[in-house]
Amino acid sequence: MKKMISVCLLFVLLLAGSLWIDQTMRSSEKTKPEEVAEEMAADTEKMTESMSHLSYTKYYVHASEGYVVIYQADHETVYCETSIRVEHLPEELQSGLKEGIALCSDEELYEFLENYSS
Structure with missing residues (x-):
């Protein structure tokens, strides 16, 4: 009986550990609003530079x-x-x-x- 409880406890700890690792990985992949804003600004700048050769009729x-x-x-x-x-x-x-x-x-x-x- 003690052996079964030990195995179940070990299983629960392994499961909890894997869930904790998964959550940590996911939270590190999420970007912060500041990072998103910086990325959007960089993309806008790149687009403006790539379109600079285009001009409108004057x-x-x-x-x-x-x-x-x-x-x-x-x-x-x-x-x-x-x-x-x-x-x-x-x-x-x-x-x-x-x-x-x-x-x-x-x-x-x-x-x-x-x-x-x-």
């Missing part, structure tokens, strides 16, 4: 009364009227002016103006 080049006109992104606000005649542009550019040629930066705008100004 200007549109259109034709108006035979001349090239630069509009802001809203297609309505005139940014700059040029002395560039539409007829002096390559045909592919002339056809693109109907819908507007998108330029994403000041650099692209200046490059366009430099290339097609006389």
Whole structure:
């Protein structure tokens, strides 16, 4: 009888020990709110860096009364009227002016103006 009690007690201790180890392992795997916030901030920073090459349209080049006109992104606000005649542009550019040629930066705008100004 004492042997059976000893075996049962040993079994209970082993079971309790394994449950305690399992609980300890699980609690160490849980992340703290600060760690989650830091990880999210790092992920956001990585995403921002990876998307930095993407840009939004800043200007549109259109034709108006035979001349090239630069509009802001809203297609309505005139940014700059040029002395560039539409007829002096390559045909592919002339056809693109109907819908507007998108330029994403000041650099692209200046490059366009430099290339097609006389």
